Amino acid sequence: METYPKTAAAMKRGTDFLGCETAILCGAMSWVSERNLVAAISNAGGFGVIACGAMTPELLDREIKATRALTDKPFGVNLITMHPDLMELIDVCAYNQVSHVVLAGGIPPKGSIESIHDSCAHSDGAKVICFAPTLALAKKLLRSGADALVIEGMEAGGHIGPVSTSVLAQEILPELSADHLIFVAGGIGRGEAIASYLEMGAAGVQLGTRFACATESIAHPDFKKAFFRASAREAVASVQVDPRLPVIPVRALKNKGTEEFTAKQREVAALLDEGGIDMAEAQLQIEHFWAGALRRAVIEGDVENGSVMAGQSVGMVTREEPAADIIAELMGQCEAALTR
Structure with missing residues (x-):
């Protein structure tokens, strides 16, 4: 120092x-x-x-x-x-x-x-x-x-x-x-x-x-390569589908996984409609989705279907x-x- x-x-x-x-x-x-x-x-x-x-x-x-x-x-x-x-x-x-x-x-x-x-x-x-x-x-x-x-x-x-x-x-x-x-x-x-x-x-x-x-x-080489290729504008925030489901937005590189998250929100919202789950369980399901999607990208290197979470400073990496x-x-x- x-x-x-x-x-x-x-x-x-x-x-x-x-x-x-x-x-x-x-x-x-x-x-x-x-x-x-x-x-x-x-x-x-x-x-x-x-x-x-x-x-x-x-x-x-x-x-x-x-x-x-x-x-x-x-x-x-x-x-x-x-x-x-x-x-x-x-x-x-x-x-x-x-x-x-x-x-x-x-x-x-x-x-x-x-x-x-x-x-x-x-x-x-x-x-x-x-x-x-x-x-x-x-x-x-x-x-x-x-x-x-x-x-x-x-x-x-x-x-x-x-x-x-x-x-x-x-x-x-x-x-x-x-x-x-x-x-x-x-x-x-x-x-x-x-x-x-x-x-x-x-x-x-x-x-x-x-x-x-x-x-x-320990991130997969393909996860790292996705960072090296990306620009700031490719790190986008997720969209909230249902106002009743207060999902905290997540910023990640745009791919098929971001589309799958939108579908997951619709699925959870439908369960809420049917009374199949309560709000706490709905939020936990969303969190588990992210944990699984993130693991697919970070550990398995599936940067198309996984969640490649990245900030807008990714262009500097x-x-x-x-x-x-x-x-x-x-x-x-x-x-x-x-x-x-």
């Missing part, structure tokens, strides 16, 4: 909070953010985050232990708030002394933040990071006990909110960043953008798409390179921008 003095100073609140050298978090990408990539990012000075996704408590326990075997640096665990076993997953994080838990996918259920604070990690408990797509929700989450927030714009890959990163940053950073830790995410592909958010008061940033094709990522090189490039660009 001694070669990036201005960036290190601008990121100090973030690095103190995360316990790492560089306040760059890797966004949790299901099937991609597993032990190998998480450990590589943490070993390179960033902050890796395990994507729990639809894992069972037993699987998460194994993944945390396997990641610990590859790095002695801090890393976090991302939990989906609608997971039916959320409290058991929190217990797994506590048992493994995880230092940071990221809650994503909706408002954290009652008692979940308190449980993480009380049971995880050190004497003062684990730190809780929450996603805030609006200023009002950001304030509510901070009142509820969140230690830090990620504000993620619609340019991001995977599940997205309705507002762009630049607008969210302008709304939220001037109001909250003096007293709270805010990390900015969505569409960040270069260090100059990182510098601009740090200057606005961000404690750090989160990137997913730039890391998806890292050398250490042109080759496979080690996570350490990606972080060094981002930091160098950020330092140059802050020095100017």
Whole structure:
């Protein structure tokens, strides 16, 4: 870090909070953010985050232990708030002394933040990071006990909110960043953008798409090739078919899989009409669809029928390179921008 003095100073609140050298978090990408990539990012000075996704408590326990075997640096665990076993997953994080838990996918259920604070990690408990797509929700989450927030714009890959990163940053950073830790995410592909958010008061940033094709990522070679070929405009948001089915839009590369998702929504909406399932089960079915479609693309390499989740920064991903090189490039660009 001694070669990036201005960036290190601008990121100090973030690095103190995360316990790492560089306040760059890797966004949790299901099937991609597993032990190998998480450990590589943490070993390179960033902050890796395990994507729990639809894992069972037993699987998460194994993944945390396997990641610990590859790095002695801090890393976090991302939990989906609608997971039916959320409290058991929190217990797994506590048992493994995880230092940071990221809650994503909706408002954290009652008692979940308190449980993480009380049971995880050190004497003062684990730190809780929450996603805030609006200023009002950001304030509510901070009142509820969140230690830090990620504000993620619609340019991001995977599940997205309705507002762009630049607008969210302008709304939220001037109001909250003096007293709270805010990390900015969505569409960040270069260090100059990182510098601009740090200057606005961000404690750090989160990137997913730039890391998806890292050398250490276990994603299938065909999945990575789809990224290298894609431009920003090919990473499109999914369409909501039925207003009663509040499906969080997902950004992915346009293919047959995006059409299949539209058909899946119609199928689930019909089941709702018939009273065959309730709303919670409907949303779970949608989540399971995404988990399966994502696995087909990431692990099996079926980039036509699977879900190739990617942010609009995908046009800046042109080759496979080690996570350490990606972080060094981002930091160098950020330092140059802050020095100017």
